[in-house]
Amino acid sequence: MKSKRTKVAHKNLLVTILSFLLFTYAHSQDSPVALKDLDYHFSVARKYQNQDNIEKALQAIQKATEYAEKNEDEKGLIDCFHHYAFLYLKLNNVDRSKFYWERTKVLLKDIAYPYGSSENKYLEAIYLYLDKNNFQAEEKLSEAKRLSNDRNLLNRIALTQANINFQKTNFLKASRYYNALIVNSDIYEKDYFSTQGYLGLAKINSLDNPEDCIKYCLEALPLARKNEFIKELLEANSLLSTAYEDIGDYNSSLRANKDLIKIKDSLYAAINVKAKERTANDIHIEGLEEDVKNLVKKNLEQEQSITRSESTNIVAFAILVIISLLAVSLYRNNQIKIKTNNLLQKTNTELEIAKDKAVKAMEAKTNFLSTVSHELRTPLYAVTGLTNLLLEENPTQSQKDHLKSLKFSGDYLLNFINDILQVNKIDAQKLETLQIEFNLRKTIRDVIDSLQQSAKSNNTSLTLAYDKNMSRTHLGDPIKISQILINLIGNAIKFTKNGSVVVTVKELKRIEDICTIYFEVKDTGIGISEELQENIFDSFEQGSIQINREYGGTGLGLTIVKNLLGLFGSDINLESKKGVGSAFSFEIKLVCKDQNTDNPDDDFSPREFIFEGLHLLIVEDNKINQVITKKMLSKKGMTSDIANNGTEGVELTRINNYDAILMDIHMPGISGVEATIEIRKFNTEIPIIALTAISLDDSVENFYAAGCDDIVTKPFKPEYFYQKIGENIFNKKTT
Known part of the structure; x- marks a missing residue:
């Protein structure tokens, strides 16, 4: 009788657990693991999500989840759960979306993953927005932006803010x-975000400006049709129908209304809406079957255990007698344990307090260094700029010697500030690799060209040995690759006099479209002894005080290289012998976009530009910087107007014709980013070059997203400044 009651109780428990799992658990684990990687499945999911085909999007994320679980990729699993959360929001199933969001919060407690934490904050902001808690939602969006500078995520945040x-x-x-x-x-959803931008402006203008509403809808429609954005097609035609009716164009309104009805009557609107909900639930429930089987198995084992327990009661009683004899001894041990635990708890509390103080100190140090390095750039721009101008005005020999010393000191201070800001960004976890198309050979050639003058000063030859069979176009982060090479080649030149520096780049292997590229910087300089090689990559470490006094420098270059390579999942290798030279090498995996073809444009060389007759606009609030920049332009025969703030810059651009705009970013009133956005509304062709002292919180992605064509960091070298102006004016005219 007792056994029967036990079985009934277990069955009731199983039913309860099954009901709970059907409403709270996750995705299927029965389908075979996909052969593609996570990025591929995420790309497929984005495509179908934007087409409102949630069924196929869920299937893609299901495969991505299986891949992440098989490879024990915790970060990949967090990304998968976030995708699930977004997809269930598309189905208006907020409870299930929050279920996956809660799972990512638990996983993120045990792992340092800035991008995942940023997406988690972004999801929380969307939940608050759906509950109409707009102020709190905007706070969470700001937190998300501080955690990551991923371009796709920043665009999604911008859409939510809009x-x-x-x-x-x-x-x-x-x-x-x-x-x-x-x-x-x-690089993932360009057309989708553009469509959302046009539709957003259309909705705003639909209230009192039907003509502009129609204009934006007609911009959105081709993008929506090309990419099969069904929901956006419905919205655009609905807005067009109303807007045409408002201006009295009833024929166009009727056509838009017919298109709207046609889309609503299509297979997607009539059938697939219910099918996608059913399939989503199928996918959700499928994954529970294995868990239920495991629970049934555990339930049977538990039932058998109960049966066995009855036969062990007698043995347990005998053991209890023995345990009683040991009670006094155990009591004494327990007292000792309690005292020890109290001591450990006190120690842990003290350690927690010390840890909090250390974190606050680190944050204070980071903010202080960021502020100092940023604020030093503005006066340093005046020092280096005026020095360069004075050197070009035929000074006496004694004055020239003093000015060269001043220029050397300014350049040294600038390099020091740049290194500190770079290390500060790495410490604050503000860096993540980009994924953009670029020409690797041109990137390396630009670095070498910028360092040729330093090599000539040391009577050292600087050459490039480049594998001509490599792809011309790659997908990766050219900015960080340039930073790595600038530090390595700059170091090699600094420690090599009357010798040579050779940069070697070649492709080691290729698997499908993933190429492993080998980089080596080899010099014939002073070399590094074996005992010093172990610590050479530590911060402020140059080997010895004598080397620091003779060659100068901060000792941060190799630290920056090591940390930047860590973002690529790579290590730096060193082979060196004192008095003979050094060779630094590393490998980076990049996506190869195409095969190399013979092209004369591959042999890059600095282009000579004729600047006479150009007329530019300088948008700058600092009076000294205005004078220096204007003087530098006039040296090359260029004329210029000055705008003291962003608002003046927008107005002057509206009424005058300029060949280019030099835009400061940090200004009172509207910033350079906001001014650029306003200018792009009525002029999309004029080159806009951002001149800025980039700080810790600045993201170059935001500058490009606002419409800037290029960025020059203040203070800058004159030749680099002129080269950027020429490239952006004349190259744009020829395309």
């Missing part, structure tokens, strides 16, 4: 975000 401001009826601010989305440079 929608929040639209919901708050702050249409001016919403328009800025929608305009920024229209000119986005996202």
